[in-house]
Amino acid sequence: MSKERAKRGTLPPAQEQIEKFEKVVEEGNYYGAQQLYKSISARYVAAQRYTEALDILQSGACIQLKHGQVTCGAELAALFVDTLVKARCPYDDATLVRVRTIYKQFPKIPVPQQLGDDDDVQRLSETLGTAKTCVEGCSSFLKAAIKWSAEFGAPRGGAPEIHVMLANYMYFESPEVDMVRVAQHFVRGNNPKEFASTLVHFMGKCYPGEDDVAIARAILMYLALGNLRDANALMDEIKKQVEAKQLEFPKSDLMQFINFLLETMLRDAFPLFNMLRSNFKSTLDREPSFHELLDEIAEKFYGVRCRNPLQGMGMFGEIFKMMGGD
Template identity: 75%
Template sequence: MPPVESWPGYHFVPSTLILSLLVKVFRKVICESIMKVTCGAELAVLFVETLVKGKIPFDEDILDRVRKIYKMFPQIPVPSNLGDDDDVQELAEALGAAKTRVEGCSSFLRAAIKWSAEFGAPRNGDPQLHVMLAEYIYSESPELDMARVSYHFVRGNNPKKFASTLVNFMGKCYPGEDDIVIARAVLMYLSMGNLRDANYLMDELKRQVTSQELDFPQSDLVQFITFLLQTLERDALPLFNMLRVNYKSSIDREPAFIELLDDIGEKFYGVRRRNPLQGMFGDLLKMM
């Protein structure tokens, strides 16, 4: 598809009109057939490129247009029952289509997040866009990556929805994986200096688990997270370091936790990193 600025008359048409036309074209393409999702996703990215090249500032009107495009991306449950060869073939096709949808929607929303950060939204991009991306990845991805989902939720503005997503995941994850997703979510919030939402998330998780008559994970890792939240409420660097030593075996269950804790030490206590090569985990997640 040729660049939008090469379209005949592009420089003589108001940017708002071009944006409206792109939304209408996208709606037609994305709704005609699931086979055209790739083309629709390319149009969605083109919409964002138009925002960037036109230096369109971030505002609620443009955000609403982005949201409308997002809602037009299909959400189709992947079949779970395997039977004869036809069913296996159907499942393979469904998984491939789901992967295409997630890649397309992710490319669009990542571009929109970057645009928003450059043209008036908070430094990390608009929080609502992060929530949209987290939700779509969680609901549609055939190969679910909860680290990626959590990365966007903690940059969003809806910890209650994040808690609901985690509770849903806890109901279908492997045994012993539930406390890791909880710890990762809390540590990600804390690594950004966001103690408020980290505490809210833990409280909301416990509330939702209780209301659904489920069991909240009881492990050394969860105990560590509980003590950590209490420690960060005060100036207690020695206690912070002691917790890291005493719960080292639990922390080591997830390699990324060490880096997140280093970020937390720097955010809350001004502790500088010992290894200048650290930070690679966060850099990798930024590409998600």
């Protein structure tokens, strides 16, 4: 028997371990099962039997999460990603399916909409705490998976599919939604249609005046990444869904600016770009980050450096730059 076969023979097939550990979980001994998943998977990793270690950790994460053991499940999910790195697993469809399988097991916690007595308030407090734990655990797992994917074959910003998973979970499961963070992941994803659906949903629940800011921010974020195609696709899809749902699309100076901007980006018209910024300055001042995003857009599309000493010098500075001044 070769040394490799001898080494492999020291551990049973992973499926035997999985079936044994699942029984421990089903008996309600979650902590005991957790220790088994961690210690035994580590032995498979040490033996360089990475696929079996991943099988054990994936199974453990899913069954713990299925039983509502979010802390345990999230820990095993994190170890799953850590093992992907140790095994130098490439980013591919098969591994993406594994990540998605674990992601889908993270609980969705319904938050009570109406409060009555003190017991209801107590339950709400407990529910919000649980929801926060779920979001933190799922976010940590998916962020680690994004980092792994970027290192092993995905685009530089990480797997677009995982960014969409994270954006969706953050939006629909966070007790307090942060639309900036949600948008940051959606624009690095590959599904502007799904992003549009989320923004339309947000329009129906946000405070007055937040809807146009959320849409504008999303468009500007896409453009700051140099992604004019998805910026246009997002705007078209939002308008289509709003019409289908018989809702009213925001009518504001900010939306007018965004429509003009998207038209401007189709042509090499930096002076027009600057004129738009100047004419809509008071509107853009509603959200300070818009000016930073527009600086990045100017750099991406027109080669104008952000925050260089010429900014703020008006026409003379622009003329100097167009003449080739650095």
